Amino acid sequence: MSRFLSSPMTAAIVGCPFSGGQPRVGVDQGPIHMVEAGLIDQLKELGWAVKFDGHHQFEEVNVQMDPPIGKLKNPRLVSKVTEAVAQAVGGHAKKGELPVTLGGDHSLAMGTISGTLDAHPDACVIWIDAHADINTAESTGSGNIHGMPVSFLLGLGSPVPEFAWVKPVLKPERIVYIGLRDVDAGEKRILKENNIKAFSMHEVDKYGIGKVVEMALDYVNPRRAFPIHLSFDVDALDPSVAPSTGTPVRGGLTFREGHYICEAIWETGLLVALDIMEVNPSLADAASVKQTVTIGCSLVRAALGETLL
Numbered sequence: 001m002s003r004f005l006s007s008p009m010t011a012a013i014v015g016c017p018f019s020g021g022q023p024r025v026g027v028d029q030g031p032i033h034m035v036e037a038g039l040i041d042q043l044k045e046l047g048w049a050v051k052f053d054g055h056h057q058f059e060e061v062n063v064q065m066d067p068p069i070g071k072l073k074n075p076r077l078v079s080k081v082t083e084a085v086a087q088a089v090g091g092h093a094k095k096g097e098l099p100v101t102l103g104g105d106h107s108l109a110m111g112t113i114s115g116t117l118d119a120h121p122d123a124c125v126i127w128i129d130a131h132a133d134i135n136t137a138e139s140t141g142s143g144n145i146h147g148m149p150v151s152f153l154l155g156l157g158s159p160v161p162e163f164a165w166v167k168p169v170l171k172p173e174r175i176v177y178i179g180l181r182d183v184d185a186g187e188k189r190i191l192k193e194n195n196i197k198a199f200s201m202h203e204v205d206k207y208g209i210g211k212v213v214e215m216a217l218d219y220v221n222p223r224r225a226f227p228i229h230l231s232f233d234v235d236a237l238d239p240s241v242a243p244s245t246g247t248p249v250r251g252g253l254t255f256r257e258g259h260y261i262c263e264a265i266w267e268t269g270l271l272v273a274l275d276i277m278e279v280n281p282s283l284a285d286a287a288s289v290k291q292t293v294t295i296g297c298s299l300v301r302a303a304l305g306e307t308l309l
């Protein structure tokens with residue numbers, strides 16, 4: 001049950017074979033593998049109507065025509081792709097469908113969250129990740145835009161004209177993080193300065209995942225009235241659980257903790273959009289790839305109402 005979705009409940013799969021927000025090839029294959037693993041039928045099995053008419057075809061931007069802007073790599077490409085994703089996600093959300101965006105790297109969330117907030121301006125964001133992805137054009141060390149989408153959505157840092165379409169639609173009090181454990185020094189400063197709430201793995205260890213999700217919801221959605229956008233980077237999971245991802249960090253969420261988050265968000269009845277990001281099927285042996293793709297699918301099912309009993 002979800003309060004903001006029309007019936008019959010329809011999941012719109014937005015497959016985003018995109019890797020331009022980071023340097024490692026293969027993350028563009030993530031959505032293709034998840035669909036090939038049977039995700040669509042699995043969701044139909046759960047009772048969803050599923051819309052999927054092929055993966056997103058992105059307009060090409062010639063690399064020669066896309067030199068860095070300051071430190072930002074592939075800026076024009078990332079901007080174009082995420083703008084198209086915002087249109088797609090916003091369009092589905094406005095029809096009362098649940099956009100399920102399969103990445104692809106996490107720069108895509110610039111698009112997905114813009115789309116959600118266009119349809120549901122009061123939505124809050126629950127961001128599950130080892131990383132805060134809140135570097136600005138100034139603070140980034142890597143220049144990889146998948147480490148920056150949150151700062152763009154908040155309107156932090158000096159504006160980059162190529163990203164003029166991204167409006168500062170997200171308020172700092174409307175986002176909460178769970179799972180952080182690899183946050184750059186500049187990002188720690190940004191989180192503090194903007195009073196952004198985050199539950200790192202330290203809090204998960206201290207309180208347990210059940211309490212952490214409850215505290216996260218109490219913070220970002222105290223009356224359980226706002227629509228929820230769940231953006232899940234699979235590197236939030238421990239590398240032993242989801243090995244096939246571009247920036248693995250040890251000390252992450254267990255299999256159950258990851259699924260518990262998805263189940264608990266579904267139980268609120270407030271979910272309006274879901275991202276599953278950073279599945280990269282080319283970074284490990286076949287068994288690890290299969291494990292990671294399978295978990296990508298089971299996280300989607302958990303967030304879309306699959307129960308254990």
Ligand SMILES: NC(=[NH2+])NCCC[C@H](N)C(=O)O
Pocket residue numbers: 105106107131133135140141142143144146147148182184233235247278
């Ligand atoms: N979506 C991700 N996996 N992001 C990793 C970001 C790593 C680092 N903080 C950076 O800015 O490059």
Ligand SMILES: [Mn+2]
Pocket residue numbers: 129130131233235236247278
């Ligand atoms: Mn991450």
Ligand SMILES: [Mn+2]
Pocket residue numbers: 106129131133146233278
């Ligand atoms: Mn991320």
